[in-house]
Amino acid sequence: MSEFEIKPGLTGASKQLNFENSKGVVRSAIKRGRPTLYTSYETSMQMVNTNTKKVWLGLLILFALSLPFTSSGGWLHAFTLLTIYAIAGIGLNLLMGYAGQISLGHAFFMGLGAYTAAVVAGDPARNALGFGLDLAIALPLAAIIPGIVGLIVAPLATRVRGLYLAVLTLGLLFIGEQVFKTWSGLSGGAGNGRYSAQRILFGIDLNANTYAVGPFIFTPEVVYYLICLTLLIALAILAKNIARSKVGRAFAAVRDRDIAAEVMGVNLYKTKTLAFALSSAYAGIAGALLSILIGTITPEQWNLFMSIDILAIVVIGGVATISGSIIGAAFVVLLPVILRELTQFIPWLSVSSGGLINVFQLQTILFGTLIVVFVTIESRGLFGLWIRIRNYFKAWPFSY
Amino acid sequence: MSANLQSATTATESTTKKLLEVSNLTLKFGALTTLDSIDFDVNESELFAIIGPNGAGKTSTFNCLSGVYKPQNGSIKLHGEELIGKKPDVIAGLGIARTFQNIELFENLSVLENLMLGKHLKISYNWIEAMLRMGRTRKQETIVRRQTEDIIDFLGLAAVRNTPVNFLPYGVKKRVELGRALAMDPALLLLDEPVAGMNSEETEDMARFILDIRNELNTSMIMVEHDMRLVMDLADRVMVIDFGKKIALGTPDSVQKDTAVISAYLGGATDEVIAEFAGGEV
Numbered sequence: 001m002s003e004f005e006i007k008p009g010l011t012g013a014s015k016q017l018n019f020e021n022s023k024g025v026v027r028s029a030i031k032r033g034r035p036t037l038y039t040s041y042e043t044s045m046q047m048v049n050t051n052t053k054k055v056w057l058g059l060l061i062l063f064a065l066s067l068p069f070t071s072s073g074g075w076l077h078a079f080t081l082l083t084i085y086a087i088a089g090i091g092l093n094l095l096m097g098y099a100g101q102i103s104l105g106h107a108f109f110m111g112l113g114a115y116t117a118a119v120v121a122g123d124p125a126r127n128a129l130g131f132g133l134d135l136a137i138a139l140p141l142a143a144i145i146p147g148i149v150g151l152i153v154a155p156l157a158t159r160v161r162g163l164y165l166a167v168l169t170l171g172l173l174f175i176g177e178q179v180f181k182t183w184s185g186l187s188g189g190a191g192n193g194r195y196s197a198q199r200i201l202f203g204i205d206l207n208a209n210t211y212a213v214g215p216f217i218f219t220p221e222v223v224y225y226l227i228c229l230t231l232l233i234a235l236a237i238l239a240k241n242i243a244r245s246k247v248g249r250a251f252a253a254v255r256d257r258d259i260a261a262e263v264m265g266v267n268l269y270k271t272k273t274l275a276f277a278l279s280s281a282y283a284g285i286a287g288a289l290l291s292i293l294i295g296t297i298t299p300e301q302w303n304l305f306m307s308i309d310i311l312a313i314v315v316i317g318g319v320a321t322i323s324g325s326i327i328g329a330a331f332v333v334l335l336p337v338i339l340r341e342l343t344q345f346i347p348w349l350s351v352s353s354g355g356l357i358n359v360f361q362l363q364t365i366l367f368g369t370l371i372v373v374f375v376t377i378e379s380r381g382l383f384g385l386w387i388r389i390r391n392y393f394k395a396w397p398f399s400y
Numbered sequence: 401m402s403a404n405l406q407s408a409t410t411a412t413e414s415t416t417k418k419l420l421e422v423s424n425l426t427l428k429f430g431a432l433t434t435l436d437s438i439d440f441d442v443n444e445s446e447l448f449a450i451i452g453p454n455g456a457g458k459t460s461t462f463n464c465l466s467g468v469y470k471p472q473n474g475s476i477k478l479h480g481e482e483l484i485g486k487k488p489d490v491i492a493g494l495g496i497a498r499t500f501q502n503i504e505l506f507e508n509l510s511v512l513e514n515l516m517l518g519k520h521l522k523i524s525y526n527w528i529e530a531m532l533r534m535g536r537t538r539k540q541e542t543i544v545r546r547q548t549e550d551i552i553d554f555l556g557l558a559a560v561r562n563t564p565v566n567f568l569p570y571g572v573k574k575r576v577e578l579g580r581a582l583a584m585d586p587a588l589l590l591l592d593e594p595v596a597g598m599n600s601e602e603t604e605d606m607a608r609f610i611l612d613i614r615n616e617l618n619t620s621m622i623m624v625e626h627d628m629r630l631v632m633d634l635a636d637r638v639m640v641i642d643f644g645k646k647i648a649l650g651t652p653d654s655v656q657k658d659t660a661v662i663s664a665y666l667g668g669a670t671d672e673v674i675a676e677f678a679g680g681e682v
Contacts, residue, residue, distance in 0.1 A: 040542075241533040245537060246523045249513055249517050252506055262489050266517075
């Protein structure tokens with residue numbers, strides 16, 4: 001590892017700071033009275049690098065784990081949808097937030113993942129193509145196949161940027177929708193749709209039984225929520241690792257200054273291609289999970305509206321933050337549910353037609369307004385708002 | 401005394417080793433000839449300066465060296481290896497680092513991340529290892545972080561280590577950009593107007609950094625600069641270009657007295673003016 005030797009020149013300060021292989025052995029005299037002092041680069045570069053963050057993250061995960069046992073059917077469906085949308089949001093954030101490549105084709109890759117899973121793990125006896133394999137095979141394939149398609153599309157997409165890229169990916173979305181509609185052996189045809197993958201994971205039929213462990217009752221819905229939550233946590237960690245590595249820095253470099261990035265040794269083509277493939281793989285998994293949640297999928301549902309929903313997650317949650325994508329997903333998924341609950345109390349708001357305005361219309365207006373507000377005022381989204389609030393209380397009682 | 405002499409002769413011997421050889425470099429944009437058969441070479445651990453009026457082709461020369469522009473003709477050889485036709489990221493890997501005239505930092509990243517980007521090519525783990533953050537990734541990230549801290553310390557950036565670059569004042573940004581180029585451990589460092597728009601104090605700091613880099617790291621540098629005092633004080637040799645043509649090359653003293661240079665800067669100078677400038681203090 002000769003390339004990593006420290007240069008003899010400069011100040012040589014880094015040599016003095018090499019505490020016992022950077023494992024954080026520091027004389028207590030230095031540390032005294034400063035329990036939060038970082039004593040090695042490794043601890044300062046940890047994903048969760050303060051005790052406060054560790055505690056809150058632990059509580060949040062506990063809360064997420066307890067949700068299915070405390071909420072009713074409709075809410076549980078919404079929470080499952082939240083985890084799935086968060087995965088899709090993280091995928092788009094890698095591409096759009098970190099690498100700066102706008103994509104409106106995310107729904108196409110979600111659809112691709114959904115159909116991959118449906119074909120691999122679908123019931124062979126039903127109306128469309130299906131091999132009836134295990135989800136343990138179908139889910140990885142639902143990431144790999146969209147990833148490969150992303151790789152194939154990337155050479156086109158790396159040539160253009162900005163608005164042109166948005167139009168190009170929009171075209172991809174329409175081509176995809178057309179393919180899904182006409183290939184009825186795969187999708188069941190326009191207007192009909194098909195059944196999604198069977199819920200068989202590692203040979204266990206998830207729909208068959210309800211388990212009770214102590215006070216906790218694991219219905220099939222609860223089990224599915226927990227699977228989605230586990231996948232979300234795992235995929236969020238992987239994405240965070242990418243973001244804070246050489247690869248994530250290269251993404252951001254390409255986003256901020258592509259010429260300077262190239263002069264630093266970043267290969268633009270490879271970096272953008274990787275961003276596309278990764279993002280498509282995330283979308284694929286999300287699409288597969290979504291299809292299994294809703295049971296029946298139609299070729300029309302992988303449309304621009306779904307892409308915009310995911311885009312809203314990224315913009316509202318916060319560009320280039322992984323946790324922001326989860327906050328954004330919570331907002332985008334739970335807002336309609338909350339609005340629907342509100343119809344009981346607000347007379348002019350109705351669930352379907354009639355009344356002054358219905359839930360769907362209000363939700364569209366709210367999303368539109370919020371995207372405009374966040375883009376113009378706080379580009380870091382809800383995550384940015386949180387940082388502002390945190391910094392205010394950190395500095396309190398001073399203004400900065 | 402004799403020991404001194406000996407070290408002096410070995411020093412001159414080592415400086416005669418050619419690091420960069422540029423010959424017949426020609427760059428055209430349509431009918432416009434931006435660079436017209438430029439020839440020069442840079443020795444090991446030399447501080448070479450390029451000066452010239454606005455639009456002379458100084459930055460274009462840099463863009464050719466770093467691979468951003470594709471010259472129509474000529475050759476650029478680093479350690480005897482041809483650079484023309486190679487992409488910027490490949491040239492970066494061969495050991496050329498540069499700063500930009502108008503700061504080209506990654507605005508949304510912190511100072512630390514900007515500097516660590518300079519180490520991009522030194523890091524060998526792939527994206528799968530990055531995702532899992534296993535052994536090699538963790539080790540290399542820690543080592544790179546430690547090396548980066550060395551540069552932060554050298555340039556006095558410790559206080560702004562975690563600040564996003566777009567919150568920093570101009571002078572500090574220039575320093576971060578120097579640090580980012582330095583992080584690449586370059587064989588040749590291209591500095592495009594390192595003190596442009598700086599006050600005298602900041603200029604002095606930057607001059608000190610440039611000298612330190614040369615003395616401690618022995619890095620060869622090419623500097624484009626309009627601050628003549630800085631150029632004349634620091635540079636070993638100076639090349640003057642005007643309208644894409646090389647009009648003079650030599651030590652700062654000889655260049656200052658060159659009639660072609662004086663007339664390039666002062667317009668059609670009369671013999672009297674030339675005599676005045678060449679004779680008196682500039």
